[in-house]
Amino acid sequence: MKSGQQGEQIDRQARILEAALELLSRHGISGVNMRAVAREAGVALGLVNYYYEDKMSLIRAALHSVDKHDLALVAPDPALPPDEQLRNALRRVAGPELLTTRYLSLRLHLWALAKADDDFALINAAAFDRYLDGLAALIGEAKPELPPEECKERAADIVVLQNGMWLTALLGVDKESIRRSIARTEEIAFAA
Amino acid sequence: MKSGQQGEQIDRQARILEAALELLSRHGISGVNMRAVAREAGVALGLVNYYYEDKMSLIRAALHSVDKHDLALVAPDPALPPDEQLRNALRRVAGPELLTTRYLSLRLHLWALAKADDDFALINAAAFDRYLDGLAALIGEAKPELPPEECKERAADIVVLQNGMWLTALLGVDKESIRRSIARTEEIAFAA
DNA sequence: TTTTCTATTGAACACTCGTTCAAGGTGCAC
DNA sequence: GTGCACCTTGAACGAGTGTTCAATAGAAAA
DSSP states (O other): OOTTSOGGGSOHHHHHHHHHHHHHHHHOGGGOOHHHHHHHHTSOHHHHHHHSSSHHHHHHHHHHHHHHHHHGGGOOOTTSOHHHHHHHHHHHTTSTTTSOHHHHHHHHHHHHHHHHOHHHHHHHHHHHHHHHHHHHHHHHHHOTTSOHHHHHHHHHHHHHHHHHHHHHHHTTOOHHHHHHHHHHHHHHHHOO | OOTTSOGGGSOHHHHHHHHHHHHHHHHOGGGOOHHHHHHHHTSOHHHHHHHSSSHHHHHHHHHHHHHHHHHGGGOOOTTSOHHHHHHHHHHHTTSTTTSOHHHHHHHHHHHHHHHHOHHHHHHHHHHHHHHHHHHHHHHHHHOTTSOHHHHHHHHHHHHHHHHHHHHHHHTTOOHHHHHHHHHHHHHHHHOO
């Protein structure tokens, strides 16, 4: 074996998943076919079915991968004071690592997929609930005087705005509107 | 010919378009294939290609149909005073005829389609701009003291919230959150 | 070395898809 | 009636799909 190749040559399963994500974000679900995934990942067709039993399994793995990414946004960070954690979480939504076409497009396609397939819908709804809970928990930490239901309410209202932001960002709306919307989520979160 | 059939037996072109919309909202783009459309519309396979040259043309027609529906939401209604027109337009977004799974799902799938196909993206972006202009115009009528740029800004901010509302509605969030978000759009629109 | 297990390949199969097309049907003008 | 323009049908074709599988390579264990 030529060891001159990139070390990433190994772990082909991860590369196959990455290829699926890339194709999904670029061309939608119809662009994700086993042959295209294999080509993009630089492996043979059969290997895709070797690591992922189904096309369904492959897409399920992609969905889980994005969900994990989402959930990390509201993960608690003990190193920071609570109100800063919350502010960071709210601002990260318009940050450069989130507001990329690649990520937004991926989310959109997965959402559409969830709407067309009950199996995906369940996974998606569960991830959404976890995100909502995580956000509500951050609010609770930052404003301990609030009752839990109030935290939940605010989290729900913020999520409406956040969903609107990245959906609108996909359409290329001006950055200023996004900035004002971020400020609005902070107002909701930190309101007296 | 048996005239006992429903009169709607005629105008099969409209029925084909309607079938495409129904399938798109229920099963996503992969559910819209010429055979399924023909079956749903109750016509032969060949007739779909007779009225719509392409599958592309059919979906383009579906996209236009939804866009027209959207634009009607912000159409001026000379019979009403301007502030009431604006308030109606803002509240209609959470109205029963809009907040149906069928319509929301349709919009989502078309959006995903636009993200995967440049041709659709252009149509979609144009419709989005017209909607934004329509909303800004309503705001201008209701609040004549505002400069046009301010109207545009408010319209953009409102659209972020509206997009968030229907996207979140698809996930089955509680109606209360939607109600509060509607109130927030009115605050933005009518702010001093 | 031989054996064994996992990783990897690509040809092959069965199926679905969009599109085409020859054939026929329907109503209307002449 | 004869023609004619439009509507409607379903079989057929070719391209592309997901999946299976026998064959091979590689490395580690025997």
